[in-house]
Amino acid sequence: MPDDKNPKRRAQEVRTFGATKRELLSLADWLRMHSVTDVAMEATGDY
Numbered sequence: 001m002p003d004d005k006n007p008k009r010r011a012q013e014v015r016t017f018g019a020t021k022r023e024l025l026s027l028a029d030w031l032r033m034h035s036v037t038d039v040a041m042e043a044t045g046d047y
Contacts, residue, residue, distance in 0.1 A: 003011040017027040031039065 003009040015030065017023045017030075
């Protein structure tokens with residue numbers, strides 16, 4: 001996302017979310033709040 005102090009630069013925010021339904025809904029809310037429209041996921045286990 002653009003940096004508030006310098007729009008030519010990007011700001012970085014690191015957050016950690018769990019895998020429970022409540023945490024995933026919290027993640028979805030946070031992404032919506034920042035107008036994120038695309039998400040990619042990498043998994044290291046078998047699904």
